[in-house]
Amino acid sequence: MxxxxxxxxxxxxxxxxxxxxxxxxxxxxxxxxxxxxxxxxxxxxxxxxxxxxxxxxxxxxxxxxxxxxxxxxxxxxxxxxxxxxxxxxxxxxxxxxxxxxxxxxxxxxxxxxxxxxxxxxxxxxxxxxxxxxxxxxxxxxxxxxxxxxxxxxxxxxxxxxxxxxxxxxxxxxxxxxxxxxxxxxxxxxxxxxxxxxxxxxxxxxxTDGFDAGQLELMKATVAEVQGVELIKDMKARIHGNNVLVDTTVLVDSRLNVVQSHDITEAIEDQLKDRHQVSNVLVHIEPL
Incomplete structure (x- = not known):
């Protein structure tokens, strides 16, 4: 809204x-x-x-x-x-x-x-x-x-x-x-x-082009989130006046579903607060 x-x-x-x-x-x-x-x-x-x-x-x-x-x-x-x-x-x-x-x-x-x-x-x-x-x-x-x-x-x-x-x-x-x-x-x-x-x-x-420098700043932000071991992939695109981000991160394989979900929410909150991203899709994979 x-x-x-x-x-x-x-x-x-x-x-x-x-x-x-x-x-x-x-x-x-x-x-x-x-x-x-x-x-x-x-x-x-x-x-x-x-x-x-x-x-x-x-x-x-x-x-x-x-x-x-x-x-x-x-x-x-x-x-x-x-x-x-x-x-x-x-x-x-x-x-x-x-x-x-x-x-x-x-x-x-x-x-x-x-x-x-x-x-x-x-x-x-x-x-x-x-x-x-x-x-x-x-x-x-x-x-x-x-x-x-x-x-x-x-x-x-x-x-x-x-x-x-x-x-x-x-x-x-x-x-x-x-x-x-x-x-x-x-x-x-x-x-x-x-x-x-x-x-x-x-x-x-x-054509889904996005500034490479800005994407690197976003990657640095995600890397700082506690629980993120490695960023496997990250893409971003402009949709009107919105920025959409898709990322795949690796986490400790011993984490349960709730702990993994908390990491995804932390990633979403950081990207939205620090980079004005409108929508974030996070995929979690075990390390």
Whole structure:
């Protein structure tokens, strides 16, 4: 039940990002068209993809809260990871489009200098997104939510993108009109980079990948449990915002069932308390 409540709290961060992206994308696109800024236009298109990505994350989080059923004995927690994967595809498609437009404008630059209003709009958007990032990164750490952590990383990238747009537009005011489309190209690269990072993390989790260093720390914790003679095997995987661990340990063959069971409970308690593991399956074998 605690995991489901945490997912519901995570939705607050996704809703905040969605609202911010809707307002800022509309503002940027309108100002960009009026001021003639390629960099701000690219930034606005970036936020428009973030609307879709945030919506996908919300759908994934909502599905993740569904309880286990006959076909999903472990629950639906991985739905949020699938949503993140879908969002990465959307982001890379638009990122490539923005990159193409930026390069085209750079090769054939427009001599018109963007209005300074575009620069102040970009700077305002950067401040807003940095505030959203701070909220979401704190929320992700509190709830240990990988989905909201990904949202927060996207928020931070958007803040940096807007700062880059501000610099490019400001530079164009000093007789460097090519700097604005150049910044638009950089924005496209940043969108693609963010999409790649989300894709890599999502596919890593969906294929049961797990950090080897963290697994070694868990093994050290289990080895400290009184009664554990040897760790024969230990595996871990990510299931949504949950960590699942399977381990086989060797104990003294003279122990009875109750004593062996006490060791399994001690292992479970230590992994849950020290490593925030959601579910532990311990198999006991005699030494």
């Amino acid at each position: 605690e995991n489901y409540n945490e997912i519901k709290q995570s939705e607050k961060g996704a809703w905040l990002s969605l609202a911010a992206y809707i307002v800022l994308s509309a503002l940027k696109l309108l100002v960009a068209l009026a001021a003639g800024s390629q960099a701000l236009l690219a930034d606005g298109l970036n936020n428009s993809t973030d609307i879709i990505a945030s919506a996908a994350i919300l759908v994934g989080l909502n599905i993740s809260r569904r309880p286990p059923d006959s076909n999903h004995g472990y629950g639906h927690f991985r739905a949020e990871t699938v949503a993140a994967l879908v969002a990465s595809f959307i982001m890379i498609a638009v990122g490539l489009q923005v990159l193409y437009q930026g390069i085209h404008k750079f090769v054939q630059p427009e001599l018109a200098t963007p209005d300074l209003a575009a620069a102040w709009t970009a700077l305002f958007a950067a401040a807003v997104m940095f505030g959203v990032y701070m909220y979401n990164i704190r929320l992700s750490r509190k709830l240990r939510s990988s989905a909201i952590e990904a949202v927060a990383q996207d928020n931070r990238s958007d803040a940096l993108v807007s700062i880059g747009a501000f610099v490019g537009i400001l530079g164009a005011q000093f007789g460097l009109p090519w700097l604005d489309p150049l910044t638009g190209t950089v924005v496209g690269l940043l969108i693609c980079k963010t999409a790649w990072d989300i894709f890599r993390k999502a596919t890593h989790d969906l």
